[in-house]
Structures are given as C-alpha cells and as structure tokens.
Amino acid sequence: MKTKKNKFYNGFQLLETQNIKAIDSIANLYVHTISGAKLLHIQNKDNDKVFSISFKTPPNNNTGVSHIIEHCVLLGSRKYKTKAPIVDMSKGSLKNYVNAMTFNDKTIYSISSKNNKDFENYMDVYLDSVFFPKFMKDKRIFMQEGWHYNINSNNDQIKYKGVVYNEMLSTYSSPMSKLKDLINLSLYPDTPYKYSYAGDPDYIPNLRYEELKEYYLKHYHPQNSYFFIYGDGDIQKYLKHIDKEYLSKFKKTGENINIPLQNKFSERIRLSDYYDILSNDDISKNTYLSMNFVIGEAKNVDIHLISLVLKIILTDKSTGILRNSLLNSGIGDNVICNIGSGKQIHLSIIVANAEISQKSEFEDAIYYSLSRIISTGIDKGLLEKSVNIIEFNLLENYGYATKGSIYNMLSLSSWLYDGHPTDILSFNYHIKMLRDKIKSNFFEKFIETNLLNNQHSSIITLEPRKLLESKRNSLQKKLEKHKESMDPNQLKLLIEENNELRTRQLTEDSKECIDTIPKLSINDINQTVPIHLQEIYKENNITIIYNNTCTQSVAYIELLFDTKILDCEEIKYLEVLTYLLGNLDTDTMTSYELSNAIYKSTGGIELLTRVYTDINNLDLYYPKMVVSSKVHSNKLLNMFYFINIIIKDTLIDNTTKIREILSTIKSKYQMTFNKFGDTFTSNRLTSYFSEPAKYQEEIKGFKFYWFIIKLIKDFDINSQDVIIKLNKVYKKVFNCYNLLISYTGDHVGFHEFMNHYEKALVGISNEKMEKLNHNFKAQQLNEGIMCSLSLQYISKGFNYKKLGYNYSGAMKVFQTIINNDFLYKKIRENGGAYGCKLLVQKNGNMMITSYKDPHLVRTLNMYNQTKIYFNNLNSESNILRNCIIGTISDLDRTLNPKASGIIKTSHYIRNITYTDLQKERDEILGVTVNELKEISNILQKVIDKNYLCVLGNNQKLKENETIFRNLIHLD
Secondary structure (H helix, E strand, O other), X not given: OOOOOOOEEOOEEEEEEEEEHHHOEEEEEEEEOOOOOEEEEEEOOOOXXXXXXXXXXXXXXXXXXXXXXXXXXXXXXOOOOOOOHHHHHHHOOOEEEEEEEEOXXXXXXXXXXXXXXXXXXXXXXXXXXXXXXXXXXXXXXXXXXXXXXXXXXXXXXXXXXXXXXXHHHHHOOOHHHHHHHHXXXXXXXXXXXXXXXXXXXXXXXXXXXXXXXXXXXXXXXXHHEEEEEEXXXXXXXXXXXXXXXXXXHXXXXXXXXXXXXXXXXXXXXXXXXXXXXXXXOOOOOOEEEEEEEEEEEOOOHHHHHHHHHHHHHHHOOOOOHHHHHHHHOOOXXXXXXXXXXXXXXXXEEEEEEEOHHHHHHHHHHHHHHHHHHHHHOOOXXXXXXXXXXXXXXXXXXXXXXXXXXXXXXXXXXXXXXXOOOOOXXXXXXXXXXXXXXXXXXXHHHHHHHHHHOOOOEEEEEEEEEOOHHHHHHHHHHHHHHXXXXXXXXXXXXXXXXXXXXXXXXXXXXXXXXXXXXXXXXXXXXXXXXXXXXXXXXXXXXXXXXXXXXXXXXXXXEEEEEEOOOOOOOHXXXXXXXXXXXXXXXXXXXXXXXHHHHHHHHOOOEEEEEEXXXXXXXXXXXXXXXEEEEEEEHHHHHHHHHHHHHHHHHEOOOOHHXXXXXXXXXXXXXXXXXXXXXXXXXXXXXXXXXXXXXXXHHHHHOHHHHHHXXXXXXXXXXXXXXXXXXXXXXXXXXXXXXXXXXXXXXXXXXXXXXXXXXXXXXXXXXXXXXXXXXXXXXXXXXXXXXXXXOOOEEEEEEEEHXXXXXXXXXXXXXXXXXXXXXXXXXXXXXXXXXXXXXXXXXXXXXXXXXXXXEOOOHHHHHHHOOHHHHXXXXXXXXXXXXXXXXXXXXHHOOOOOHHHHHHHHHHHHHHOOOHHHHHHHHHHHHOOXXXXXXXXXXXXXXXXXXXXXXXXXXXXXHHHOHHHOOEEEEOO
C-alpha cells in the first residue's frame, strides 16, 4: 500500500517519508491525532521485525520510581492475567529479543521476532501491559518488585525486601555507581538528572504505593509515548490494531513531560563524597577522581558523534592523549571516559584507584594535556582512526544482532528531546561531516571551547571510608527501631500483608489465566536445522575454515593458535599477552603509530583466549590464542600486514608500560565482579572437577585475578623475570603448526583472502611442538569468596558425564522449564534475587547459579527442590509444549555475522556435526515428561555431589561458614 504525506491511516497521520540509504530503509513518521502518540516506522526487507514502545520518564526523586514501574507493568494486565505474562510468553515464543530497560529519562519496552504471529502476540502483550497494568489495583506487585518491610511473625527480624531494592543494593556496592550519580548531581542540579533514576537503596524505601501510581498515570499516557516499528511487516495492520485496541481509548491531556535544560554555570562545581568499604580493606590507592564537562544538546547528532571522537582521542588504551598523560604521571591505575546520555551530553574523565593527595595533580594533568592538544594540534591519523571506529560501529549496529533494536535506541537519542528521530540513522552524511572537519582545526577549537574553557563542568572526589559494617549495622538498628515503633495492630497488618504477598507468589496461575497467554504451535517451528555453508581447506599444516555468509563486504578473520604447547606456569601469561600486544611498541612502529594505522585500514585487531571442549571426549579440550579482526575485504592486505607485525615484531621490554597495563587489568576485573559474578563463580565451580574449566580459571577467572595482584605486588623485584616469561610465551604461542584460520564473509572476499593470507604469517615459526597434558588436580574446594558486595552469586553443580550420563536435546528443554518457571518463581519472584539460571552444557557441566541474591541457605535449599517440581509435571501440561518452542527459539536466535562465524568455527573445533545438531533438535521436539523426570533425577545427583562456589557479602558468608570448606577474601 502506497502512503502519502499528511494523509490519515487508521487514526495516524503520516507526517513525512524519508529514504535512508545508510540503512537501506524507508522511514515514515506518524502521529496519532486523538491520543498524541508518536510512531516511527522503518520499512525494509528485514524479517527480524522489531516493536518498541517508550515513555519519557525523568525521575523526580531518588526512589527509582520509573525503574520499579518498569518491573511492575510486566506482571499482569487487563487481558493477560498470569503473574508474569512476558515470562510466560517467552517459554513458548520464537522471539529473537525481548527486554525492558530504564534509563535516566526514558523507559523502553522492546521485542523482535521473525515469526509474524509471535511478533503480533508480543506487541499486544506489551501494549496491554503498559496501558492497562494489573499493579495499579494490586499493591502486592509493588511490594514484590519494588520494596516492602519483610516480616513473617512477631518474633522475626524485620528486613527490606524487593527485586529492585536488592538489585540496586548490589549495584551500589560498586563505587562507580555512586560516582555516576555524583557526576549527574554536579552537572545538572536544576534538572531531573540530579536524581538516581534506577533508585538509591537508601531512598527506595521512601517510595509509597500511591506515589508510584501517580507517577504511572502521568508518564504512561500515549501522549508521552514513542512507538517504533521496524522490518518487513504489515504496517497498516499494526496501525489498525494499535488504534482500535488501545490509542483510541485515550485523549490528549494537554500535559507534556518536559525536561528542562540545565543553565550554564558561571564557575566549576567541586564535590566530594565517600563510598564505604570493609574495615580490613586497603584505603590507599582507592580514591576515584572525575572531571566532567557538559558539551552540548543530545538532539544535535553532530555533538553526539563528536563526543565519541573525543572519547577515543583522549582515552583510547593505545593512543589516548589524556590517558597516557595521567597514567605516566602515576595518577591512578585506570582511566575511563564516559559519555553521559540525556537531554544534554557530558563527557567524564575518570581515574580509578588514585590517592586523595593526587587531586590537584589530576586537575593539572588534564589541563596541561588539553592545552598541549590545542597548541600542537591533534594528529590527523588519530582523528582518522577515531572516525573509522565510529563508522564501523554504526555499520555493524554496535554488534547487535537485531538491527532494529539499535536503530530504536539511536532514534530516541534525539527524538525524545524534540530532535528528528532519523537524523543519526542517516549516518553516512554525518561521517562525511566528521571527515571534512579533520582537514581543519575544528576538533582543537571544540576542545578549547567545550573542555578547556568550559565552566559548565565539575570535579568529583570519591574517597573510601571503612564504615561498611557500621552502615549495615545502622540499617538493621533502624529497622528494629521501626518495628518497635509499631503498635500490635500495625505489626499484625504488616504480617498479614506479607502473608498475602507470599500467597500470591506461591499460588499457581489458574488454567483460565494461563489460557489468556497467546501461544504458538509446534507447527510454527522449523523441524530441521538450518544448513550452514562451511568449507574446509588444508594447506601446510594450516586448516582454513570458510563460513560463507553475507556480510556486506566486511570480512571477519580469526587466527587460532594452539596453546596446548604451553606448560602450567606459562599459560598464566597468556591473558596478559592479549592486553599487551597491540599496545606495545614494535620493531618498526610505536604503539601509537600502530594503533592509528590499524584503525585507518581496518575495524580493529584484538587478541583473546578461548578454550573449546570436545563434544565426544570429556577429557579433550583445545585452548587457543585468537587474533581477531574485521576489515572491508578490499583492505585484507593491510590487515595481514598489521597482524604480522603484532604477532612477530612486538617489543615486550617496556616495564613502565607493562606495569601500567597490569594495573589496568586489575582495575577492570574489580569493576567486573559485581556485574558478572555469576560467570566467575560458575567457572570457578567447574574448575573443581573439569580440566578445561581449570585451564579457563587460570587465564580468565579468580585465579587469573589473584595472579595479576601478585605480579603487581612483586613487579619491582621481578619485572625482568616477568618480561623473560612473557617473551618466552610470545615466541612459543605464535606458531603456524596446527594453526586454524577462520574466515567469515562472502565468496569474493574469500578469494582475495586465499591469495594473500600467508602474508600474515611471514617469519612465523612452523616448528612441530609437543602438546602438553596439564593434569590439573581435581579439588572440591567449595569456596566462599568474601568481598564488600551486598548480595551473593551462588553456583552449585557437577558434571553429569562423570556420573555416567550423556547429553540429549531433552536437557535443553529441561533447562528452559527450570529457568522460566521453577527458578523464576522460587528465586526471583519469591526470593527477591535479580535472577537465577540452570546451565546444561554439552561437555557435561550442569550448574545452577543465582544472580544478585539476598539469600544463601534458602537459595541452596531451593536448588534441592527441582525434583519435586518435575514429579508434578504431566504430559498434558502447556508448559512442556511452550518450552519446546522456547528452546528451539534459543537455538535459532538471530546472530550477527561475526558471532555466527565464531559459532560455526566452534562447531568444527569441537567436532559438532550437522547430524549432531539435527539429532539434538529431534530430541527436543520429541521430548517426553518421563525424560524430563529422569533428567531431574540426574540434576538431583549433580546437586547431591555438593560442589559449590559463592561470591558475596563477607558477613553473610562468615555467618554460614559451615557450608564451605574454604572462606577466602577476594582481595
């Protein structure tokens, strides 16, 4: 159907149409005349359709009200009557992506699916959830997701409980979270950005249910909404449904949600505060320093892109001018640049792990560097590198597999503030603008105006203080005092409220409620595994894997070097090398010159380590050092040249630079534990009984982190020994014998690759080297790793193959059911943890891990109850059918070309064949309840082995020390 500007279509007026060549799409901008809703339709041939509805939700205090509403609206609605419709939909959906996200001024609900029926189902569930949510009439939903006083009897200790409360308690264990709040407070004191949008746990308990409802009514009106629809779907059908079922029931209120601009400052703001650490933590070198500048309005797309250029030229790990200046001055051990989003964009230069005495030095170093940039000018090569990085990110959709989801985010970055939603999507024009500006001194002038001479700025100092235990004790005393202040009737009512909440949580949804959830049929599933085009070539002991995929002339190349040739002592240095190579000088180029040259011609070269496990043999694994790059296929020769330099000519002798990089690694890991604690504990757990996992622990886990701490501590004494060992590993690992090379791209590029790939290997040894058996000792350590985190990451499991069982596709269905039903209800809904999952791997590892969990003993007890759950499962249950569909959906999820190539290459290395994949799918489709019950018996035997690892709160772990064989400190 051809549409015309200013015409009306199902209640929507088409305001404009635009051809956007950069993303090969037609953009149509609509407004719903009755309700005032805005809608952007991106029309193209992509069958991975995206629907999103967003609301402008600036905070009005620190209680996290918009974040809590995001959680609450998804827990039942007018049409969809189960306790968690989106979760229930996911059990039997073919979606590629589903998420809800709260930001500092907006909340986004987004889904994508290639299946038309599934897409329309999700669209309607989201619409009904946001416009007619059940929580407006059921306070228990607010109590569960937000916060409540938790008490079960008169004699119980009173506590705060709630999913968002617990999530933010964990988030605020990181000083970076508090620092970001302080930055916003300092720069935007007269706007909503001064508040903690996700919720400060000290303030979340101030939020009242009536305030939550008032905020919802004001901010979730269609007039304040931004619809986004992407892909090849029937837009007129969607508009008709949205109008008839939802928007036609609302009229404009006349009330607009406006976010004010912060007026410019006449002088810089200086702000100091503290974050709390444990009494036995080191207070030295733990201060965070930050200098922050407001540089323009977000609706100006050029300002957005310029800020990204500044981030690279100032703080890139190889060439960052400010980064090098600060680290060379010994100020901190890690430099971070954050681009703050919102109506106004700010740029923050943050130094982690500094001394408080370095505050003036920090400020002086920044201004000295900025002044020098202005007087001497910015290297044109560095600017070209920066623009190329940004262009590659936009071309690759920032790595998102679902293009529409990132286009939605980009459009909102200007649309929300009355800018044009498609400006940034026409990025070819803006990239050209950036390149044109390189020819002049534009960037130097921009830095002079917006950084050096900008008074709309702030300096933040965040110091540690040893009051964490005291703060926790004060909180408990506050709660005890609150309990004492209640009269018997108030206490009785509170206990009754908690009982009602538990009743809701423990009561299964009725059949009538379950039947309201839209369902797909088994017939909607592809019965066969999609055929992946892969060709294998062998040349001179080198195996070349060609993954034939359409990548729009971008080639993805990985060189996978065998590291089984390294002994137990040498493998510890592998991961260190991945940080060093490319960031050290070479025989012919400085690291600065090398980095600029690489990004001028390619999308970058990175090094990483991976450990592949054999699908057929539990004891076989294949550890690799991976050199990964992406490049336009007409510049493959340039990429080969730079790879050769990195793997052959790097000079590993600069002790100052190596010490700096070691400190950066340490700082990076410290910031990662709070976000990915479940990954660290699950890998540490499997290292107790699995040799591949033990290898992985040595190069990426807690063991590696502790190795880095020791290297730094002894570096002054042992620096030369460290350099000798690094050089030894460097020379051994880059060896062509048994080398694998993976190419993902089109046939034209592959032909060019085959003609020239050997240029990457000129001068590299081809000596046959013996593979070593490491014979790691299996130990059931059962560790409690203590730290200052407020919550826990709890992993328990074992290897079912060691118990005599084999993998089957039925185990994937079992995993889906456990995760989306039992664990969701018991650990998140009822227990208050942010998440929990069972992971079943083909190599035999089976483990359950909770995420940001307030409990310990209770959670471990819940892990033991999965068998009881499956004993009650029957063959007529909708759960089984839905979870078969959901499991296939996970297997068929959309991947970006790079990720697709990595998985196909992994299949080759692990000896996973098409026959194996089809057999797995057949087992999934044919799974029976009896098979699931048998797998529940396997899981019970795995749990009974009592292998566990926990990262968490030092006090909680000490109180339950009998659970563990070893209690150790993270630092």
